[in-house]
Amino acid sequence: MPITQRRSRTAADLVAVGVAALVVVAAALVGRRLLAAGVDIFLPFPPLLAAWLPHVGPGTPAAVAVAVLVAAQGPAVAQRLRWGPLLAVGYAGALTWTVSLALVDGWRRGVVERLSSSQEYLHDVPRVHDIGAMLRTFSDHILTESPGFWTTHVGAHPPGALLTFVWLDRLGLGGGGPAGMFVVLVGASAPVAVAVALRAFGAEDVARRALPFGVLLPGAVWVGVSADGMFAGVLAWGVALLAVGATGHGRRADAAALAGGVLLGWCLYLSYGLVLGGLLALAVLALARSPRAGLLGTAGVLAVVAAFTVSGFWWFTGFDRVQVIYAASIASTRPYGYFVWANLAAVLLALGPAVVAGVRRAVARPRALPVAAAALAGAGLAAILLADASGMSKAEVERIWLPFAVWLVVPCALLPRARYWLAAQAALALAVNHLLLTVW
Numbered sequence: 001m002p003i004t005q006r007r008s009r010t011a012a013d014l015v016a017v018g019v020a021a022l023v024v025v026a027a028a029l030v031g032r033r034l035l036a037a038g039v040d041i042f043l044p045f046p047p048l049l050a051a052w053l054p055h056v057g058p059g060t061p062a063a064v065a066v067a068v069l070v071a072a073q074g075p076a077v078a079q080r081l082r083w084g085p086l087l088a089v090g091y092a093g094a095l096t097w098t099v100s101l102a103l104v105d106g107w108r109r110g111v112v113e114r115l116s117s118s119q120e121y122l123h124d125v126p127r128v129h130d131i132g133a134m135l136r137t138f139s140d141h142i143l144t145e146s147p148g149f150w151t152t153h154v155g156a157h158p159p160g161a162l163l164t165f166v167w168l169d170r171l172g173l174g175g176g177g178p179a180g181m182f183v184v185l186v187g188a189s190a191p192v193a194v195a196v197a198l199r200a201f202g203a204e205d206v207a208r209r210a211l212p213f214g215v216l217l218p219g220a221v222w223v224g225v226s227a228d229g230m231f232a233g234v235l236a237w238g239v240a241l242l243a244v245g246a247t248g249h250g251r252r253a254d255a256a257a258l259a260g261g262v263l264l265g266w267c268l269y270l271s272y273g274l275v276l277g278g279l280l281a282l283a284v285l286a287l288a289r290s291p292r293a294g295l296l297g298t299a300g301v302l303a304v305v306a307a308f309t310v311s312g313f314w315w316f317t318g319f320d321r322v323q324v325i326y327a328a329s330i331a332s333t334r335p336y337g338y339f340v341w342a343n344l345a346a347v348l349l350a351l352g353p354a355v356v357a358g359v360r361r362a363v364a365r366p367r368a369l370p371v372a373a374a375a376l377a378g379a380g381l382a383a384i385l386l387a388d389a390s391g392m393s394k395a396e397v398e399r400i401w402l403p404f405a406v407w408l409v410v411p412c413a414l415l416p417r418a419r420y421w422l423a424a425q426a427a428l429a430l431a432v433n434h435l436l437l438t439v440w
Contacts, residue, residue: 009364013357013360013415014357016357016360017357020356021353023344023348024047024348026345027342027345027346028345030046030342031047031342032046039335041335041338041395042334042395046342046395047343047346047349048346048349048398048436049439051436051437051439054434057106058106059101059103059104059105062096063100063430063433066093066097067097067426070097071419071422071426074093074216074418075212075419077089078090078212079209083204087196090191090195091192094188094192094214094215095185095188097216098187098223099181101220101221101429101433102180102224104433105433105437110224111177111180112175112176112180113176114176114226114440115179115183115227119152119153120151120152120440121162121179121227122175122179123151123154124162125162132312134162134166135159135163135312135313136311136313138312138313139314139318141155142318142325143321144325144328150162153227155322156322156325156326157270157272158268158271158272158315159313160268160269161227165179182230183226184223184224184225184229186229186233187230187233188223188229188233190237190402190406191215191406191409193236193237193239194210194211194214194236194240194376194407195208195214196244197239197284197376198376200246201247201370201373203370203373205413206373207413209412210411210412210413213409214406214409216422216426217352217405217409217425218425218428218432219350219398219406221398221432222438223402226399226440227270228271228402228403228440229399229402231267231271231274231402232403232406234267234270235264235280236407238261238264239260239277239280239284241263242257242261242281242284242285242293242297243260244257244260245260245293245297246288246290246293246294246297247290253293254293257290257292257300258296259300261299261301261303262304263300264277264278264281264300264301265300265305267403268301268304269304272322273387273400276387277403277404279380280376280379280383283378284376285297286375287371287372287375323392334395336391339391339395340391343393343394343397344388346396346398347405349398349432350399350405351408352425352428352429353421353424354424354425355408355411357412357415358408358410358414358415359377359381359411361411361415362411365414368414373410377408379407380404380408381407381408384401384404387400399440
């Protein structure tokens with residue numbers, strides 16, 4: 001490629017990143033003006049749900065070390081290692097990065113207390129003595145005027161999320177520490193699942209080039225520790241297994257498609273918003289054109305739906321009641337006209353400048369990525385845009401949209417000089433985590 005052309009593309013990347021930065025700054029300034037005017041947007045540091053609190057912690061040295069190591073060696077290692085070891089190293093890197101970022105806030109504040117506050121899932125785990133009775137009566141306790149209503153996050157989600165933490169408690173892994181580490185263990189696997197899905201469609205080179213960006217995704221700040229990080233991992237593996245099943249043959253492929261369907265069905269009962277994850281599943285099936293995998297995946301989804309329905313929880317009843325409490329919550333004072341674009345500013349802080357540049361390149365040269373890679377990234381972006389337009393997510397999307405955000409690292413495979421872009425990703429995450437105290 002001629003030097004002038006390469007410089008032109010780099011300049012366009014930097015312009016795109018600059019525009020994204022201006023959107024973030026504008027969201028911060030307008031948000032502060034709203035707060036000064038008495039509009040209760042419930043964001044101490046807009047557009048993020050965070051508070052200004054410069055600090056360091058026990059995770060700081062490890063986080064900096066991981067950032068330097070992955071930025072300097074990640075691209076070369078991703079090209080050199082055999083596939084199996086690469087996935088193991090990628091997972092270890094993402095896990096270490098996420099845990100280190102969480103420990104910047106300390107073990108108690110950064111891990112234990114994140115899921116054990118009065119608004120979180122663990123608050124209601126002691127209430128569940130009979131799982132069957134909980135499922136049968138779950139919808140009766142969603143509305144906040146009902147006796148014994150669920151705490152904020154429990155009532156705003158289907159019962160699968162609460163059930164996950166109940167099972168952990170029954171296994172002897174109760175409390176914020178084990179629950180927080182479980183969330184991180186699952187959430188940190190998302191970039192590996194994305195790589196597996198890409199390879200299933202023959203895009204191994206893209207998977208290798210994108211994986212280091214998945215490892216250092218700034219969104220790891222919220223993967224450790226919010227339940228949405230766990231949701232991201234479950235959805236990613238559901239899509240990846242469906243892709244493996246849809247592109248393979250034999251019993252193992254069939255088992256993968258069925259397992260992928262089960263995980264995708266489980267996603268429907270982790271968060272109502274994960275219904276948009278169906279866009280990723282549809283992209284997989286449209287690319288593979290495998291009726292058998294489609295039937296097996298659908299069977300897996302329906303098995304989960306049937307299990308919850310027979311147990312007494314009807315998804316649509318829960319969703320209807322969640323819309324009632326959402327309309328009466330802090331969301332009622334959060335203006336749609338601000339959040340419809342400020343949400344994008346918040347998620348940009350979870351995606352980072354490399355994703356902005358990568359998406360710009362993919363849009364400018366639609367054939368630069370393999371069709372499957374572009375389709376999966378496009379499905380993730382479409383899910384974010386639809387969620388944004390719905391108005392059902394006003395703020396806090398830096399964590400809520402993690403299940404879709406992890407797929408937007410795919411276009412980062414188009415970036416030259418990857419180590420510099422990886423350094424920028426890490427610098428953003430380190431700045432956010434050390435200057436702000438994030439919530440959830």
